[in-house]
Amino acid sequence: MPELPEVETIRRQLEPDLVGRTIETVEVLDPYFSKPALPREFEGAVEGREIVDVGRRGKYLMLELDDGNTVVIHLRMTGALILIDPEGVENPGDARIYEPDTGSKHLKARFTLDDGGELRFTDPRRFGRGFVANQDELDEYFASRLGVEPLGPDFTVEAMAVMSANRTGPLKSFLLNQKGVVGVGNIYADEALYRARLHPLSTGASMKAEHHEALRDGVVEALERGLDLGGASIDDYRDAKGETGSMQNEFLVHRREGEACHNCGETIVRIVVGGRSTYYCPNCQVKLRKPPKKRKA
DNA sequence: CGCGCAACCTGTCTGC
């Protein structure tokens, strides 16, 4: 579910309420959450620690602790982090994730705070994970699987040119691969390609300078729009307050099969790329020619 | 090294 805009929305909501708080108790109710670590190991590493910062890298959320360790949480498809303030919540945005009893079907972990509040992790599909790592372990973990932050200074046209140069697979797959640009998932990949007027099946290697710039801009604009709207809630996504985002009301192509392109009126089509549903406008997003083969000098 | 696909899970919806 959550891509960069959704995770960053949650981070911004958690930061002011969590920084400075001490985590008094932790209950891991589903061993899948802390896997491969045992629930007791996870709980023991976190209980009694103060949260000194709330960060994000790609789609990972990070709670930095006062002992140099970091709690890293990935929501995957259906995970949610819900903050229950000390006074409690009287009008839940989604009853399922607010069920207070630990027997609640999808409550997987609960962190109680020293101000009486709680942080809850819920996840119907059980793909979400949390682990504790020190700085060196964290650097190594991210270095081997994450690329450039799209909303940071390193996501330049030149960076896009370099990372896409040898890509012979579809642009859609390239955007989903977190080793290039991080934070883009199935929704924002479709939206970014549409904004860039690039066909999802065009290859990275077939792009020229103008396309590098268009795709860089398309990714940034799609993600920033998502952030402005508090993320996209197709089904499960809720922010830390249990509220939905509204990006789903402004999708340009994603999930709009059979509807008219806002730019040209052509019918939006759906195809499958890399096993993922992919939506685009066949008129606005024209496939690029493959680059000419290199010839011997 | 890059690519394509199955696998990991559960829930919901569609069509017969």
Next chain:
DNA sequence: TGCAGACAGGTTGCGC
């Protein structure tokens, strides 16, 4: 009503 099958925001591991 029941049931099979498709599909869902992500990532990893495997074979090629």
